[in-house]
Amino acid sequence: MAGRAATKVLSGARVVLPTGTVENGRVIVEGGRIAGSAPADTPSLDLSGHWIVPGFVDMHVHGGGGASFTSGTAEEVLKGVRTHREHGTTTIAASLVTGETDALARQAALLSELVEQGDLAGLHFEGPFISPCRKGAHSEDLLRDPDPAEVRKLIDAAHGTAKMVTLATELPGGIDSVRLLAEHGVIAAIGHTDATYEQTAEAIDAGATVATHLYNAMPALGHRTPGPIAALLEDERVTVELINDGTHLHPAALELAYHRAGAGRVAFITDAMDAAGFGDGTYLLGPLEVEVRNGVARLAEGGSIAGSTLTLDTAFKRAVTVDRLPVEDVVRSISANPARLLGVDDRVGSLEPGKDADLVVLDADFTLKGVMRKGAWLREP
Numbered sequence: 001m002a003g004r005a006a007t008k009v010l011s012g013a014r015v016v017l018p019t020g021t022v023e024n025g026r027v028i029v030e031g032g033r034i035a036g037s038a039p040a041d042t043p044s045l046d047l048s049g050h051w052i053v054p055g056f057v058d059m060h061v062h063g064g065g066g067a068s069f070t071s072g073t074a075e076e077v078l079k080g081v082r083t084h085r086e087h088g089t090t091t092i093a094a095s096l097v098t099g100e101t102d103a104l105a106r107q108a109a110l111l112s113e114l115v116e117q118g119d120l121a122g123l124h125f126e127g128p129f130i131s132p133c134r135k136g137a138h139s140e141d142l143l144r145d146p147d148p149a150e151v152r153k154l155i156d157a158a159h160g161t162a163k164m165v166t167l168a169t170e171l172p173g174g175i176d177s178v179r180l181l182a183e184h185g186v187i188a189a190i191g192h193t194d195a196t197y198e199q200t201a202e203a204i205d206a207g208a209t210v211a212t213h214l215y216n217a218m219p220a221l222g223h224r225t226p227g228p229i230a231a232l233l234e235d236e237r238v239t240v241e242l243i244n245d246g247t248h249l250h251p252a253a254l255e256l257a258y259h260r261a262g263a264g265r266v267a268f269i270t271d272a273m274d275a276a277g278f279g280d281g282t283y284l285l286g287p288l289e290v291e292v293r294n295g296v297a298r299l300a301e302g303g304s305i306a307g308s309t310l311t312l313d314t315a316f317k318r319a320v321t322v323d324r325l326p327v328e329d330v331v332r333s334i335s336a337n338p339a340r341l342l343g344v345d346d347r348v349g350s351l352e353p354g355k356d357a358d359l360v361v362l363d364a365d366f367t368l369k370g371v372m373r374k375g376a377w378l379r380e381p
């Protein structure tokens with residue numbers, strides 16, 4: 001539906017482009033995409049005093065709005081997707097927690113249809129090939145060593161929509177599985193791991209390129225045992241995921257990682273579970289019961305942190321106002337980098353003519369005021 005009727009001009013805002021921030025900038029939307037120019041008499045929406053940034057891209061999220069991507073029906077999954085969209089996340093890869101292989105394969109087939117219809121950008125398997133020592137909120141009795149044939153079975157079940165598999169690469173079969181994933185164009189992400197510094201470096205050399213929620217579910221940084229954290233931060237080939245909710249990471253730990261890796265190698269994620277955008281209560285994460293109190297999700301048994309209730313608008317605001325990161329850097333880490341990793345940066349992740357008109361309007365305090373996806377307001381500023 002190109003043409004005059006569909007043309008919108010947003011004006012007066014600070015617009016964050018890949019080349020930097022433009023004061024008093026304009027964004028032209030036509031036919032669901034960003035356009036380079038508009039007829040002179042096109043009416044415009046004045047967004048003075050606001051920021052316009054690209055729509056957020058979440059490459060690690062398990063659910064929201066009361067719905068789980070691991071166990072939900074298509075309708076429930078879409079409810080979770082809509083919840084995150086209302087918080088500015090216009091592109092979502094659905095993450096599945098550890099489950100029985102057959103159940104994961106069935107859910108992957110269901111989710112792959114939502115990828116085909118454009119509601120999801122791909123799938124992420126977090127487990128079952130993770131370390132029992134660092135299982136976090138995954139069921140221990142369902143964990144397995146990363147046998148390449150099993151890994152293959154899972155990614156095949158996703159019909160080409162698998163984008164990332166998180167695994168503990170130090171386990172038997174780990175390195176071969178990393179190679180298999182790399183050969184199939186699926187990201188091998190190191191996480192829920194008990195690897196040493198050296199074992200982590202070996203996995204990166206084999207083709208692993210992402211650190212699943214750096215710091216969480218892996219050995220701590222020690223001065224004689226630097227472990228996976230140092231290996232993942234120092235290697236230019238690796239992007240590190242960070243959960244910026246103020247609970248998963250101390251601000252100083254976030255700052256250390258952010259400055260070591262640089263804005264180009266950080267992806268802000270939510271790792272959100274069902275309660276995101278929904279509220280406190282009792283939920284299931286896979287088969288495990290999770291209690292959410294004051295927005296913090298913990299396993300009912302043992303008290304392990306069990307994902308977050310974060311949405312990316314909150315992560316964005318925190319990154320700018322609490323962590324004091326430059327807005328342009330946050331935009332790279334929350335939109336451009338995950339879009340590139342998911343292989344969808346030809347369509348989303350930055351405000352450039354020809355790309356989808358996916359954008360977020362923030363006020364001067366970085367509170368979310370508007371969300372547009374493919375040229376349509378989901379939340380009008």
Ligand SMILES: [Zn+2]
Pocket residue numbers: 060061062095126271307
């Ligand atoms: Zn996760």
